Amino acid sequence: MAEGARTGQVRVPAPQGLILDPVLVAQALVSGLLFGGVYSLMAIGLTLIFGVMRVVNFAHGDLMVWAMYLAWLGATRFGVDPYAGFVIAAALLFVAGFVIQRQLVDRIVDAPHEMQILLMLGIALVLENGALVAFGPEPQRVRTPLTQAAVWLGPVFIDVGRLVTFVVAVALTLALSLFLYRSDAGRQMRAVADNGYGARVIGADVRRISALAFAVGAACVGAAGALVAPLLPFQPSTGLQLSVTSFNIVIIGGMGSLLGAFVGGLLVSVAESLGAVFLNPSMKELVSFSLLVVILLVRPAGLFGGRTV
């Protein structure tokens, strides 16, 4: 597709007057902010796993695609609305995450980074092609009454599906924070994240804690996937795009920071949304990735870097 960039002289649209349309700008802000909830949900699981184990989960997007398919199966075969069924997807992904960590990731936690990358990419490939065999190549989208619902505030509309996703993203971030700061298991996770060797010395079961962290991270991905399934079309190959977007958000927010993932999601989404108003919409991803470059130059650890889980 690179040829498109070379051959395509797309006429930059935006006739005079349109770019200053206040309704359009307000709409872009609202849509961007609410869609930011979707992005935040996507990134939270990734940041949690990295924060505790220092493993970059390249299979993140593909796990999410499986969660989307679970939501789709639930909705089409069993009539379960994904806004209720996300708990089931989270539970199933929790188990899957636990098994993946214990059987595979645990073997390479202390191995060089390239070994970790190879394993996680391998898992991603298996998940992607498994989905292709299981569900076929057609793009899917879960349709629920909520996905078509909108509330109009004068000329600006609020997408109810996105609003629900946004609220769940806030709730999930708060719940995870409470878990990490108020529960024993959470404190142990933070201890492992802070200093694995030290945690082992004071008696923490690092293997169990790591598996739990991976499982909780995967459960977040499960919840995110099920909640995003009505908003985003998906097919087996969607995983890579989801992974790249999540990495962008997590790096902007600060690798390993929950708050960073949440704020990063909102920032990236609003930036893209406004980019689509003020620039050629083709270039909206340029805005979010430019944000990444600026953050890396100005604050290499990310906005909330250092405040890991």
Add this chain to the structure above:
Amino acid sequence: MQRRTFLKSTVAGAAVAGFPLPLRAQPKTIKIAAIHCATGPLAEPGQACRLAAQIAADHVNAAGGIKSMGGAKLDLLIGDTQTKADVARAEAERLINAGAQMLMGTFNSGDTAAIVPVAQQRRVPFLVDISAADPITANVARAVKEGQQKVQYVYRNFPTGTLFGQRAVQYFTEIFKEAGVSPKRVVLMHCNDLFGTNQSKGFQAAHKAANPSWEIVEVIPWPEPPSDLSTEVSRAKAAKPDIIAPITRPASALLLLPELRKQRVESMGIVGPGSPGLYEAGQLTVLKDDLEHVMTSIPWPNFKHPRAQKLAEEYLRRSGGKMLDTNSGYSYDGIHVIADVLERAKSTEPDALVDALKKTSYKDTLMVSSGPVMFNEIGDNPNASPAMVQILKQKPVAVWPKEHALAKFVFPRPKA
């Protein structure tokens, strides 16, 4: 029978039976690489192309193979681009190394463009069954014309983006006139990959040349595949469109059409200048009413051709319930064009194949067209032509031009 005669004939018979290869002419096989995007974002249409190519090869072989070459059978070597240009190139190399004597593919313009240099370098004729981007053939034709390359090995049996644009502008204007309405403001929304950008340019250029009574008031591209199109749709709405003209891919159509409904974008209709995403079985299953009365100008099987009906039934059976459409139809025709070329070339020598390709006049095409399959000086088939297809009662039906229409179009789109 004398004892000596009996012995002679028995020995001779036994020799023939025992050593059949040197004495009996065995039909050869001719290896054809069918490379499509069978996985990745465009897997659905890619798999449709692959299956149709296989059905076509089965039909050619069942009818006696390539008769001028002793009944040689077509042996399809299957390649998968994964919808990635670098993989497409590697697959072409791999299959040529495995003995492919002709290439066919790929559906995705970006992948097809990546195979072109391989075909030229390795001197293996490449019939593009589906891919609309103009530069695929035009760049090679120019290189040959300017003497940088000696022979053109790349030919295309599919409308180019330019031709898509011309037909779309023509059909838009004719349909508006026939319906007795005069929409003024058309908003063009398109994916920004090689295909989408090329289609958009073709449509705009044709509009400029034809200067019809309607205007393209806004052009809104998006990165493909998009994660969100709400702001793009808000922008389209702000342009007060009479017509939304989308150039989509399957995934982006799943986002765009529900968003148009959700944001209550009022228009006379959604009429596409030509793209996937608006007519496939899988899309209809997911989008349902959002696709009803949507029109798009795409290459389409000529269901008035008796063989097209029969093929549609076989395709439905072998695909597990899918409809013969643009993609399966053109890949099916592609293999038949290759068989026709081999029949006339009587050889698999590359330059003999190119000579035969240039002299092609294949009349038995199953697709809507304005004449036989042939290749002009650029290597394109000027007779490949789209038809305006509309979703009526959840089925895609050709509605324009009149000679290929199976139903009367419904326009303007009735309000939901």
